Amino acid sequence: MSRAWPAALVFTTFTFATDDYVVAGVLPEIAAALRVSEAAAGQLVTAFSLAFALAAPVASVVTATWPRRRLMFWALLVFTGANGAAALATSYAALMGLRVLAALAAAAVVPAAYAIATSLAPEGRQGRYLALVMGGLTGSLVLGVPIGTWVGGAYGWQATFALGALMGLISLVAVMATLPDAPAQPAMPIRARLAPLGRAPVLAGLFGVTAIVLGSMMVMTYLAPFLRDLAGTGPAELGVVFAVAGVAGxxxxxxxxxxxxxWGADRALLVGVTAFTVVMAAFVACWLLRPLPLLGLLPLLLVWAVASWWIPPPAQARLLALAGEAGPQALALNSSAVYVGVSAGGALGGLLIEGYGPGALPVGAAAAELVALLSFWWASRQSQAAGSAASERTRSGSAPVAT
Known part of the structure; x- marks a missing residue:
């Protein structure tokens, strides 16, 4: 088995995340060229995210029995073609349709990439392989989006989509050259495949994932006004903060x-949420002592970034364990839960700022992470209780009952 397949999957998730977020960097150019408002151009990002969130669970079920290499090949081919056509689009409607098409392709690939990583990972290394593939998402914010924005500024917004097509093509070649033919799931009725996802522990785990992302994005989305009022941070300094925080993430x-x-997913999750909550408490204390120098806040910002990205891999690993044989479908719903968390974090963070000011953001973020931890704790308790009940029925000789 080639050892390069993890790198191919990382670059693939990097490509998709860059393609989603980079539009924000060339919004004025797109709006001017297509004669729409910047708000309307911004809906290109919303449409991509919404299409991805809705399509990922459906695609995971529909393609569950497809050979993984075949799925990756066709989806990446569609993604590459959609971006290539977007570079030639001359109308807003056409560009919107192509963005949705690219999102549908991404929705088929990203959950599959996570499932492949967990199925091919060496024994006892699922968590780090999940984190590795997820690193493509973080890397897109640090490297992909700035590069795509620069390309758009230097050569026009069409070049940004041409870059997306090129990255999609590189991903396709890399995946086909390195990825072993990971087995698909055995054929079974769709109802049977979806049944485990209706279990209370799995639903609680998905709610926990949403709360985790919500708490993190509540601060990330409004970091600019928070640091402006806390330390007088301007755009130039904020760019440095985002870059350093991205590397720490x-x-x-x-x-x-x-x-x-x-340590196990539960303990790792507890450590990450505890660290995040402590940093949020420290931010509250700093807010009360403002203004403070940005340099003095940098260590806290680094710990915040590390904790924010520490939490998702153990959360995903725990969700996989809760879902059992429905793990791939749970990972698809996990992707949807992430996008819901991103949207909710921005919305709730905005409400907090309007009602109480930026200083309320750390309080809300810490509360969301604690809710997530409680959700996973409850899910674990319910899963253990169900397992104990099943074992008891087996010992007593009675027929097992689905939970």
Missing amino acids: LAGGQLGGRAADR
């Missing part, structure tokens, strides 16, 4: 994955 994701493998 990459490290945090890898550390969280390794911790999930070494």
Whole structure:
């Protein structure tokens, strides 16, 4: 088996995340060229995210029995073609349709990439392989989006989509050259495949994932006004903060994955949420002492970034364990839960700022992470209780009952 397949999957998730977020960097150019408002151009990002969130669970079920290499090939081919056509689009409607098409292709690939990583990972290393593939998402914010924005500024917004098509093509070649033919799921009725996803522990785990992302994005989305009022941070300094935080986030994701493998998902999750909550408490204290120098806040910002990206890998590993044989479908719903969390974090963070000011953001974020931890704790308790009940029925000789 080629050892390069993880890198191919990382670059693939990097490509998709870059393609989603980079539009924000060339919004004025797109709006001017297609003669629409910047608000309307911004809906290109919304449409991509919404299409992905809705399509990922459906695609996971529909393609469950497809050979993984075949699925990746066709989806990446569609993604590459959609971006190539977007570079030639001359109307807003056409560009919107092509963005939705690219999102549908991404929705088929990203959950499959997570499922492939867990199925091919060496024994005891699922957490770090999940973190590795997830690193493509973090890397897109640090490297992909800035590069795509620069390309658009230097050569026009069409070049940004041409870059997306090129990255899609590179992903396709890399996946086909390195990915072993990972087995698809055995054929079974759709109802049977979906049944485990209706279990209370799985639903609680998905709610926990949404709360985790909500808490993190509540701060990330409004970091600019928070640091402006806390330390007088301007756009130039904020760019440096985002870059440094992105690098720290990459490290945090890898550390969280390794911790999930070494300590177990529950303990790793507890450590990450505890660290996040402590940092939020420190931010509240800093707010009360404002203004403070940005340099003095940098260590806290680094710990915040590490903790924010530490948490998702053990959360995903725990969700996989809760879902059992429906793991691939749970990972697809996980992707949808992430997008719901991103949207809700921005909305709730905005309400907090309007009602109480930026200083309320750390309080809301910490509360969301604690809710997530309670959700996973409850899910674990319910799963253990169901397992104990099943074992008891087996010992007593009675027929097992589905939980």
